Amino acid sequence: MRNRTRLHLLAAAAVAAALPLAAQAFPDKPITFVVPFAAGTATDQLARAIGNEVAQDGKQAVVIDNKAGASGMIAAQQVAKAAPDGYTVLITTNTTHAANEHLYKKLPYDPVKDFAPLTGLGKGGQIMVVNTASPAKSVMDFVGMAKKSPGKYSFGSGSSSSRMAGELLQQMADIKLLHVPYKSNTLAVTDLLGGQIDMMITDSATGLPQVKAGKLRPLGYSSATRSPLAPDVPTIAEAGVKGYEMGYWFAAYAPANTPPAVVKRLNELLAKAARSEAAANAFYRPTGTEVFTTSPEELAKFQAAESAKWAAIIKTAGIEAE
Structure with missing residues (x-):
């Protein structure tokens, strides 16, 4: 015994x-x-x-x-x-x-x-972008268009961050947009380039290359401070929607x-x-x-x-x- x-x-x-020992061997x-x-x-x-x-x-x-x-x-x-x-x-x-x-x-x-x-x-942070053919040259241009025609303009999103950024913009700017969901932000950007949607607020990694290539127009940045990669793009708050911030x-x-x-x-x-x-x-x-x-x-x-x-x-x- x-x-x-x-x-x-x-x-x-x-x-x-x-x-x-097993942990030491990992992986x-x-x-x-x-x-x-x-x-x-x-x-x-x-x-x-x-x-x-x-x-x-x-x-x-x-x-x-x-x-x-x-x-x-x-x-x-x-x-x-x-x-x-x-x-x-x-x-x-x-x-x-x-x-x-x-x-x-x-x-x-x-x-x-x-x-x-x-x-x-x-x-x-995220960047608010529109097609270069859009008449909106600034955040407040887009807000003004949306106020004149509630529900006419759309925004796409392929992630919850992107969607919430658009929803928060509607809330704080007092506008009504049509939300179009996508499986990813890259797919939404493709439709934005093609003119199927009017705007999106997307992660910088997805949006900035299109901006730098001259294919999309940047309107604003979602963080509290400007992006070091796009210092000429104002924050959405600076652009007129005071207090806006979404990262x-x-x-x-x-x-x-x-x-x-x-x-x-x-x-x-x-x-x-x-x-x-x-x-x-x-x-x-x-x-x-x-x-x-x-x-x-x-x-x-x-x-x-x-x-x-x-x-x-x-x-x-x-x-x-x-």
Whole structure:
């Protein structure tokens, strides 16, 4: 009996000792970054920039899996149901983890219970753009047009951040626009270029290249301060809608119940990648995105605060959950 007890204790000790070793060995196979939006979007660009650095540091390939559609719910659900081993990571935004729970009556995932927060990755602003053929040369030009013809002009969005930016503009400028939803901001930009929609407020990574190419006209920037990449473009607040401000953020999550040691390792890999010079050159500087890294605990608190903020915006905008 004494020998049997001793064997059980030795076995338990062996298992306990193996856990840190397993974490030290992580990763020992490719990691999949699931992205809720299409290739070419800001989130996709960030995932690829971060993925390159994680692959080099972790000495394992990083696969980018774009699962666009349903406001990020398809991707979020996929990660929520994935094995909690650290090899499936959601590279996402406030769309899936702060806005959707207030925009939809039923989600196929729980943004808190189904995920293990890893780290924040970045913060950014959005740019209000119109087709170059539009008569609107400024934010207030567009507002004036919308006031004269309520419901005539449309705005597109391919993310909750983009949609909320448009909804907040309607609320604060006292105008009525037609909302046209898309699976991604890149698809909305395509229709804006083609004249199918009249305006959109999109992430800088998607909108600024079209502005610099002379294909879209910038009217305003959604953050409290001007973008360093477009210093001549006034903020929407400066342009006449006083008090207007709407930004977005990126973060990484693993499935709930991922081992703490693996969460810690992923946090280290991702945060280091976000702060790397290579990622700065590939994504952060070209898009004007601010590096924003956190501990898992800090991300959980930040997410909770952001969810409350977005709930208030959505309620004030009078948006009914779908």
